[in-house]
Amino acid sequence: MDKKYWVPALEKANDVLLVISGQPSKLKLIDLSKQLGINKSSMFSILNTMEQLEWVVREAQGTYSLGSKLGFIGNAFFKQFSLIERFRKEAAITKHTIQETIQLASLDRHEVLYLAKEEMPSPVRLASEPGMKLPAHVTALGKALLAELEVSAIESLFPLEELSPCPTPYTLKNRSDLIVQLELSRTEGVAYDLQEAVMGFCCVAAPVRDMQGKVVAAISCSMFQHEWEQKKELAQKEICALAARLSQSSV
Incomplete structure (x- = not known):
């Protein structure tokens, strides 16, 4: 494992959480200090910080258990799998209405990560598969995901004005145009890819939200x-409806 950018404090916090998870409500500060070989002063700082972050709870007898924030994070972790299911x-029904393949993806920095696909038989198969990544700015999925970010976040993800790669003549070439298009996507609730990722293909996408929106x-x-031109209105209507159903089921 490359530890060039390793943060020792995070490693210690992780070790503390693992020990507490194995023996909830049984270990005090001194017990954790001895078991992990961390001096009492450092252990106090770690536990105090994690308590403030609601990662751990200090109980009346001075022992520690896992906090509510970890439960929230753990629940979010498992929800991403239930979302796929x-x-x-839902998409197995919608794809027959549109007669087109439907895909699910999340944002991984400046790329989209494909999570699942419900495919309709076609003479040409989409190259994107679960586990694959594509540049977010060339796809409708990516734009739907980027549209919720602040401009400062977009500028951080795309530090250069010139966007790369540009796989087709229709791909957005600069960050300023991307920001304008994202503002429109945010207003309309949908995003488009008009031959920007692959020549000869168009796409419409909509965001899926959690219980906090x-x-x-x-x-x-x-x-x-x-x-x-023939199917874009139907596709937009059905994709937005599917996104709304998936968002509602996240409540």
Whole structure:
């Protein structure tokens, strides 16, 4: 494991959490200090910080147990898998209405990570598969996910004005145009890819939100460019409806 950018304090906090999780409400500060070989002063600082962050709870007898914030994080971790299962169930119906493949993805910095796909038979198969990543600025999924971010966050993810890569002549070439398009996507609640990722294909995407209203994923459907004018209104309507159902089921 490359530890060039390793943060020892985080490693110690992780060790403390693992020990507490194995023996909840049984260990005091002195017990944790001895068991992990961390001096009492450092252990006090670690525990005090984690208590303030609600990672741990100090009980009346001075022992420690895991805090509510870890429960929230753990619940969010498992929800991403239940979202995939719900997507498969719901999208299996929607894909027959649109007669097009539907995809689910999340944002991984400046890229989209494909999580699941409900595919319709087609002479041309979409190259994107679960586990693959593509640049967010070239896809409708990516734009739907980026649209919720502040401009400062977009500038951090795309530090240069010139965007790269640009796989087709229709791909956005600079960050300023991307920001304008994201503002429009935020207002309309949908995002588009008009032959920007792959020549000959158009796509519409909508965001999926959690119970706090935060965007946690996006769904899309893609189709041949020659079908776009005929089916784009139906596709937008069904994708937005599917995104709303998946968001509601996250409550």
